[in-house]
Amino acid sequence: MSKLLKLHIILFLLAFGTANALQKHSQEVYEDYEYLEAIDSVATDNANVLPKQFDNLSEKYTGDDFIYQRSKASSGWWTRFKKAVSDFLKSLFNIQNAGQASRATDIALKIAGVIIFLLVIYFIFKAIVNKEGTWVFGKSSDKKIIPVTDLENNIHQTNFKALISEAESNNNYRLAIRYYYLWLLKGLSEKEIIDYDPEKTNSDYQYEIKTPEISEQFAYTSYLYNYIWYGEFNVDQTQFDKAKRAFTNFLNSVKA
Structure with missing residues (x-):
């Protein structure tokens, strides 16, 4: 290749590169011009914006619904x-x-x-609830129940026959059955059939009785006593006579 041809090629490439560079530069200048025009247009629009005037809002929006600041309430107890x-x-x-x-x-x-x-x-x-396990606000006759604890501790010195007679004269059949039961425990203790202790239960005494016939009678009279005394039912004359007969028969058999 001749030197002249090489020179022409080099001049052509330089001319082509220069043309592209000029075109790119003019494009960037044009874009910058458009951006400046947009900014100027916005500035012009903003210059034409006028502030909006409002009426007196404090007069229009009044009342508790529009109070957003509250005083700090004092702490409760x-x-x-x-x-x-x-x-x-x-x-x-x-x-x-x-x-x-x-x-x-x-x-x-x-x-x-x-x-x-x-x-x-x-x-x-x-x-x-009183010591006997019954409600204090029960029948008025239940007030006579309070001293019974002293009787339990002194059954061997107590005249149950007189107490029962007094209870019957006052129609206090529940209390009379209570006396009959303690009288029965006194008789069984004196015959050494049971070892009396105020803290023992009917089941404890039932376990101590070894004679089947006496054990059966004691189970029945204990049932009557629990039903009438702790059940707090109104006991009429007929019911009392039936229970009294069971206790007196048992007492007589123990004394025999």
């Missing part, structure tokens, strides 16, 4: 109490985290609530 408990637990257990102290306070208050509830139920129960 429960909130103050919980804070006092929380501070106490923090000091007692050296709790640094506020969340842990809050959870510990909730747990402590729940436990205290359960304990207080159980204590209230216990004292109510103790208040309305």
Whole structure:
């Protein structure tokens, strides 16, 4: 290839590259021009925007529904109490985290609530139930039941026949059956059939009785006693006479 041809090729490439560079530069200039025109148009539009005038809003929107700022209300007694408990637990257990102290306070208050509830139920129960296991607010004749504990501790020195006679004259049949039962225990104890103890139950005495016939009679009279005394049923003359007959027959058989 001749030197002249090579020179022509080089001049052609330089000319072509220069033309492309000029074209690209003119394109960028054109785009920058369009961008500046857009900015200028927006600025012109904004310059033409006028501020909107509103009427007095404070007069139009009045009332509690449009009050968004409230004064901070003072803490109630429960909130103050919980804070006092929380501070106490923090000091007692050296709790640094506020969340842990809050959870510990909730747990402590729940436990205290359960304990207080159980204590209230216990004292109510103790208040309305007497030592014999019967309701205090029962029949008016039940007031005579209170001294029976002293009789239980002194059955061997008690004249049950006189007590039963007095109870019958007052139509207090339940109390008369109570005396009959204690009188029966006195007789069984004197015959050494049972070992009397005020703390023992009917089942304890039933277990001590070895004679089948006496055991059967004791089971029946114990049933009558539990039904009439602890059941708190109204016992009429006919029912009392039937129960009285069972007790007197048993007492006579024990004495024989």
